[in-house]
Amino acid sequence: MADRISSGALGKLAVSLRSSFWFLPGCIVLASIGLAVGLVTLDRQSGSGAGQRGEALWAVGADGARELMATIAGSMITVAGVVFSITIVALAQASTQYTSRVLRNFMRDRGNQVVLGVFLGVFAYCLCVMRTITGSEGEGFVPQVAVTSGLGLALVAVAFLVFFIHHVAASIQSGAIAHGIAADTLCTIDALFPDPLEGDDAVPAHEAGDGLHWHPVTASQMGYIERVDYEALLAFARERDVVVRMEASLGDFASPDLPIASIGTARAPGVGDLHRLAGMYAIDSYRTIEQDVAFGIRQLVDVALKALSPAINDSTTAVTSLDYLSLLLRRLAGRRVRPRPLRDAQGLRVLPAGPGFDRLLALAFDQILENAHGNTTVLLRLLRALDEVRGGTTSPARHRLLDARRAVVAEVARRTAPDSDARRRIEAQLAGAIAGDDTTGA
Incomplete structure (x- = not known):
C-alpha cells in the first residue's frame, strides 16, 4: 500500500496541487490568519492595544478600527470576486482563441494563484483582527499594530491588483502562451533526455526481453498516463526478479481493458503484484507536461x-x-x-516505452x-x-x-x-x- 501511494498517487497529487486554484491561495489565507493572531498577541503583550488613543501616528479608537477593518475586508472580497471573474474570462478567451489544452497553463500560473491568495488572505486577516476589537471610543481593546498592518496589507493588495491586470493582458497574447509552453517543454527535455545522441537510439534486439513469458498489467482506471515512477519499477523488478516492459508511453490513453505494462517471468505473478505495478502509473483525465514532452509539442x-x-x-x-x-x-x-533500458547487476530489469x-x-x-x-x-x-x-x-x-x-x-x-x-x-x-x-x- 505504501509503495502505491508513494509512486502513483503522490505524484498525481503533486501535479494536481500545483495546477489547482485553491492550494496556494489556501496556504496564503492560513498564513494571513496566523499573522493576524501573532500581531494581536503582540499587541496584548506590549500593551499597545490599550483603550486610550495615545500619540501614535496611526492610532485609532475601537469604533474607527472596527470600521476600517470592515471596509478593507469588504473591499478585498469584492476585488477577489472581480479577479476571479477576470480569470474566468481569460480562460474562456484562451480556450476559444487557442485551445482548451492551454487552460491548465493559466491555472498553474503562480502569478494568478498568488494574486487571488493575497486578496483572500487580506480579507481573512481583517476578519480575524476585527473580532478582537472590543469596547467603544476610549475603552476596550484596540490592537493598534494589527490594525496598522491591515492598512498596509490593503495597500499591498492594491499593488497586486495593478500587477494582475497587466499580467492577464500579457499572458493571453499568443507569443506569451507559446513561450510558456516551450519553456516548460525545454525543461522537460533537459530533464528526461540529457544524453547526446550516439548512433541510433533504437532498442537493440538482444535487449527486448525475448524468451520470457509475459503477463499483462492493466490500468486501475481510465484516463491518460501522467507520470510513471521509473525508480519504483526498477525496485519492483529487482525485488521480484522479473523484467517489466512498458506497453504504453507517457500521455497514452489507458483503460482497465488494455495493458499498460507486462511482467516477464517464468511463473505467473500474483494479483497483488499486478495491482502494485499498476499503482506506479499516475492516471488522470488530462495530460501533464512534467514527463510528457509530446504534450508540450501537442499544445503548440x-x-x-x-x-x-x-x-x-x-x-x-x-x-x-x-x-x-x-x-x-x-x-x-x-x-x-x-x-534507455534499466538494468542492474543481474541484467535487464525495465524496458521503458516512449516516442x-x-x-x-x-x-x-x-x-x-x-x-x-x-x-x-x-x-x-x-x-x-x-x-x-x-x-x-x-x-x-x-x-x-x-x-x-x-x-x-x-x-x-x-x-x-x-x-x-x-x-x-x-x-x-x-x-x-x-x-x-x-x-x-x-
Missing part, C-alpha cells in the same frame, strides 16, 4: 491549427508556434530520445502541413524549420528522416502555391536562400 501544434482554421485565419500565430516547435525539435534532434524522434517530428509538423495548403507564409516557415532541425544533428538516420519530410513539404508547397510570386519564394527557400520577413512570427 493545437495553437497553430486553431490559428489556421477558417474562423481564426491567423498565419502569424501559426508561424509563432512553428518558431518554438523548431526550437524544441532542434533540441531533440541532438539527444537520445528513446528511454522516438520520428514520432515527435511527425507530431510537430504533419497536421500543420495538412492545414497549410496554399498558405505560402506557413509553408515557407515549415521548410525553414526542417532546415533548422537538420542543423541540430549529425545523425545520418535523422538527416534522411528530415530530408524525406522536407520533400513532402516541398511537393505540397509547389502544388498549392497560389501564384508565380509564391512559387518563386518557395523555390528560393528550397535553394537555400534566406527567407523574407513574411515568414517571421511576432
Whole structure:
C-alpha cells in the first residue's frame, strides 16, 4: 500500500496541487490568519492595544478600527470576486482563441494563484483582527499594530491588483502562451533526455526481453498516463526478479481493458503484484507536461491549427508556434530520445516505452502541413524549420528522416502555391536562400 501511494498517487497529487486554484491561495489565507493572531498577541503583550488613543501616528479608537477593518475586508472580497471573474474570462478567451489544452497553463500560473491568495488572505486577516476589537471610543481593546498592518496589507493588495491586470493582458497574447509552453517543454527535455545522441537510439534486439513469458498489467482506471515512477519499477523488478516492459508511453490513453505494462517471468505473478505495478502509473483525465514532452509539442501544434482554421485565419500565430516547435525539435534532434533500458547487476530489469524522434517530428509538423495548403507564409516557415532541425544533428538516420519530410513539404508547397510570386519564394527557400520577413512570427 505504501509503495502505491508513494509512486502513483503522490505524484498525481503533486501535479494536481500545483495546477489547482485553491492550494496556494489556501496556504496564503492560513498564513494571513496566523499573522493576524501573532500581531494581536503582540499587541496584548506590549500593551499597545490599550483603550486610550495615545500619540501614535496611526492610532485609532475601537469604533474607527472596527470600521476600517470592515471596509478593507469588504473591499478585498469584492476585488477577489472581480479577479476571479477576470480569470474566468481569460480562460474562456484562451480556450476559444487557442485551445482548451492551454487552460491548465493559466491555472498553474503562480502569478494568478498568488494574486487571488493575497486578496483572500487580506480579507481573512481583517476578519480575524476585527473580532478582537472590543469596547467603544476610549475603552476596550484596540490592537493598534494589527490594525496598522491591515492598512498596509490593503495597500499591498492594491499593488497586486495593478500587477494582475497587466499580467492577464500579457499572458493571453499568443507569443506569451507559446513561450510558456516551450519553456516548460525545454525543461522537460533537459530533464528526461540529457544524453547526446550516439548512433541510433533504437532498442537493440538482444535487449527486448525475448524468451520470457509475459503477463499483462492493466490500468486501475481510465484516463491518460501522467507520470510513471521509473525508480519504483526498477525496485519492483529487482525485488521480484522479473523484467517489466512498458506497453504504453507517457500521455497514452489507458483503460482497465488494455495493458499498460507486462511482467516477464517464468511463473505467473500474483494479483497483488499486478495491482502494485499498476499503482506506479499516475492516471488522470488530462495530460501533464512534467514527463510528457509530446504534450508540450501537442499544445503548440493545437495553437497553430486553431490559428489556421477558417474562423481564426491567423498565419502569424501559426508561424509563432512553428518558431518554438523548431526550437524544441532542434533540441531533440541532438539527444537520445528513446528511454534507455534499466538494468542492474543481474541484467535487464525495465524496458521503458516512449516516442522516438520520428514520432515527435511527425507530431510537430504533419497536421500543420495538412492545414497549410496554399498558405505560402506557413509553408515557407515549415521548410525553414526542417532546415533548422537538420542543423541540430549529425545523425545520418535523422538527416534522411528530415530530408524525406522536407520533400513532402516541398511537393505540397509547389502544388498549392497560389501564384508565380509564391512559387518563386518557395523555390528560393528550397535553394537555400534566406527567407523574407513574411515568414517571421511576432
